[in-house]
Amino acid sequence: MDKLRSLEIFLATCDGGSFAAAARACSTDPSTVSKAIGRLEDKLGLTLFQRSTRQLRVTEAGQRYAQAVRKTLMDLSSCEDDLKHLNDSPSGTLRISSAVCYGHLYIRPLLHEFSQCYPAIRLELEISDLHADIIERDIDIAIRTGYLKDSRLVARRLSPMDFLICASPQYLQRKGIPRCAEDFVGHHWIGFRIKETQQLQPIFLPNARGEYIHSELDRSHITDDGEAMAYMCSDGLGLAQLPHFLAKSGLESGELVSLFHHFRPPQQQNGVFAIYPKRTYLPAKVRVFIEFLSAALSTKGEDPYHTWAETWVPLVHFSKNEKPDKQEID
Structure with missing residues (x-):
């Protein structure tokens, strides 16, 4: 059983006053609760509950530990909510790396309008033709030309390169x-x-x-x-x-x-790509930037398969x- 689950069972036992009540609250059985509390006490080297045939009483050490655990779990839950909101809403720092010419000619002129649309996003723009490791550099999205070879990354083609x-x-x-x-x-x-x-x-x-x-x-x-x-x-x-x-x-x-x-060079070697790390949940700040950039390119007569050329x-x-x-x- 993982540590977090043990702590949840511990608090449920404190609040319910018995292993049976904790078992009902945690959707398990009293035996599992008893074993979880026993393992936690052995690991801490502390007695958290005084046990008798008639009642279960929290010790002074158990009370102090419960206060700390409750605060820790509340902080963790609050942090998870904040991170979920950050991932689901267009906010936070968006780190963009772009090839030099494309960055100056296509990306930089769009940033003012993008910033007005998404004022909660703080922009960091890196202009470089060197293909640095964007995962190691903590880059959210890179705009690159050519063919993607790194299997850790996702490449969304913005346009061919004519x-x-x-x-x-x-x-x-x-x-x-x-x-x-x-x-x-x-x-x-x-x-x-x-x-x-x-x-x-x-x-x-x-x-x-x-x-x-x-x-x-x-x-x-x-x-x-x-x-x-x-x-x-x-x-x-x-x-x-x-x-x-x-x-x-x-x-x-x-x-x-x-x-x-x-x-137009061969298809597999050709294109302008938005590149970002593989992840199950794409941050909203990355998603809205790609959507904004794609819409802006469309006004220039460009999409993943065509250019104005x-x-x-x-x-x-x-x-x-x-x-x-x-x-x-x-």
């Missing part, structure tokens, strides 16, 4: 418009170095049928910061294959042009049966 080959209009006026992989010879290319692995992000270019293939290209310029990569592209330093969330602002403002239809009109159009066609740049 890539677009972008350039500034000024760059294309100077260097011309590449229409397929062979046309990229002589063009400048801005590469992205992944901080965690120090490897360059691979580049996929379309062939004459618009099918994307891995291409080995020399990078004229390299950066390990996604926003810097997008700015370098809009400044005219060269072409860049940007994830949709990095390309969005530049494309909408006209500072960037998308050359071809979007490229699917409908963006590129500069160069491909058809399986026709040669590439291109639009003119103003």
Whole structure:
């Protein structure tokens, strides 16, 4: 029998004045109550009850112990109620870790509205591209790109991750418009170095049928910061294959042009994910944040299976049966 059950039986015996009364209160039998009290006395090395054939009387030690046990159980019950309320209501500290670019461009702009909707939640935002152990770091939710491999975690996909080959209009006026992989010879290319692995992000270019293939290209310029990569592209330093969330602002403002239809990596390796530890009862603060973020992404034309990049009109159009066609740049 566990200690908590023994203490509950002890208090029931104190309150009922007999093993029979305690047995009825605890839905058990008098023999079990007697054995539980005996084990508790043996463990404490104290006599909690004076027993006779006619009555059961609590000793002075038993009275003092009962006071302490009653207070302990009341405190425990109060703590459990508080924790249940905390888990069931959107409150407390929400620790968010986000990939750098996605955090700056998508997460940070939403926090003011989220905080107004849920004023009882205190936000802690960590911006980092390093895939730290979120359980060890006590992170409630992490926003990451790529494929989840940790079986201790749950990954809810927020959207695919689509890539677009972008350039500034000024760059294309100077260097011309590449229409397929062979046309990229002589063009400048801005590469992205992944901080965690120090490897360059691979580049996929379309062939004459618009099918994307891995291409080995020399990078004229390299950066390990996604926003810097997008700015370098809009400044005219060269072409860049940007994830949709990095390309969005530049494309909408006209500072960037998308050359071809979007490229989406294989499904199992692709996506933006909300990641959190496996648990039976998901805290309300985590649940409402995921729901809020999903709703905000929906207004951008993004969901677990689609992004706005699917409908963006590129500069160069491909058809399986026709040669590439291109639009003119103003």
